[in-house]
Amino acid sequence: DTGGTTPGFQGDDSTVIVTTRGAQTGSAKRIQEGVEVVAVGGQVNVLGGKYGGVDTSSKSVTLAVGGGPDRVTVDGDLTLDGDDTLSVTLNGTAPVSEYDQWVITGNVTLGNAALDVSLGFTPVPADAFTVIDNQSSTSVGGIFGGLPDKATLLVDGTPLEIDYGSGTDDNVTLSYDTTPVLNADELGNGINNLIEVRLDPADGHVEVAIDGTIVLDTPLANLDTHIINGQTGNDIMIVDFSDGAPIPAGGL
Numbered sequence: 001d002t003g004g005t006t007p008g009f010q011g012d013d014s015t016v017i018v019t020t021r022g023a024q025t026g027s028a029k030r031i032q033e034g035v036e037v038v039a040v041g042g043q044v045n046v047l048g049g050k051y052g053g054v055d056t057s058s059k060s061v062t063l064a065v066g067g068g069p070d071r072v073t074v075d076g077d078l079t080l081d082g083d084d085t086l087s088v089t090l091n092g093t094a095p096v097s098e099y100d101q102w103v104i105t106g107n108v109t110l111g112n113a114a115l116d117v118s119l120g121f122t123p124v125p126a127d128a129f130t131v132i133d134n135q136s137s138t139s140v141g142g143i144f145g146g147l148p149d150k151a152t153l154l155v156d157g158t159p160l161e162i163d164y165g166s167g168t169d170d171n172v173t174l175s176y177d178t179t180p181v182l183n184a185d186e187l188g189n190g191i192n193n194l195i196e197v198r199l200d201p202a203d204g205h206v207e208v209a210i211d212g213t214i215v216l217d218t219p220l221a222n223l224d225t226h227i228i229n230g231q232t233g234n235d236i237m238i239v240d241f242s243d244g245a246p247i248p249a250g251g252l
Helices: 030-037
Strands: 013-019 044-045 049-056 061-064 072-081 086-091 101-104 114-119 128-134 152-155 158-166 171-176 181-183 194-200 205-210 213-221 227-229 236-240
Touching: 013 030, 030 044, 030 236, 061 181, 086 128, 101 227, 114 152, 158 181
Parallel strands: 013 044, 044 061, 049 072, 061 086, 072 101, 086 114, 101 128, 181 227, 194 236
Antiparallel strands: 128 171, 152 158, 158 171, 194 205, 205 213
16 A cells, blocks of 8 residues: 555556466557556556557557566557667566567567666676567568667666667567677767776776776687777877786777
8 A cells, every 4th residue: 555644545657567378358558557556657567378469659658578587478559659668677587487588479679778688697798688589571670779780788887789680581680799889878988988998807807997996807818809980079088008908909
């Protein structure tokens, strides 16, 4: 009861769980009904199973696979927009048992929605995750916000590359990025960034900090190159060689 002294039961609709169990009584499909019921800015946790299509453009919501890594099959279209977030968990390289996977039989429209990735393990080169299995003959429409094709997504310092055209059906895949590209203005506090590159001798990790925040923290041996774009303004870069060169053989 969220109402405190308010008479009666005041429910909390900030999180809604959608399941395949039981008979569906409403006219809307199950995930769609969850979107309609959840509060603006709330989260719809979809338990593994097969559901009808969903369009979240009516409000800002987060869609997530509930109950741990699993597979959600949407037998229809998946339509997101810029107010929405798709949340996925990566705990290993095996789909369903170790990472979340959305299987879509209809059209996929990403609409600049945010992609929120949680890591429960440490990926290495060649690790890949098909987070959206697009089974239609139509390419994925749009991108996740700020993530064009082949862009680097940094999750807890680990570089992942996003690919919207993997496989014959244009799946959305994340993979360990051995050639990460970092854009200072986007990762820092704006223009005039302080960029620090150093090697941690304790674990052999290269660390890149922008305006005091570590954004890249991964084994140097895993990288072929890493590119840092200063972008606009007057940036300062400090490369710390005191514990060894934090620069891959191919360059910085």
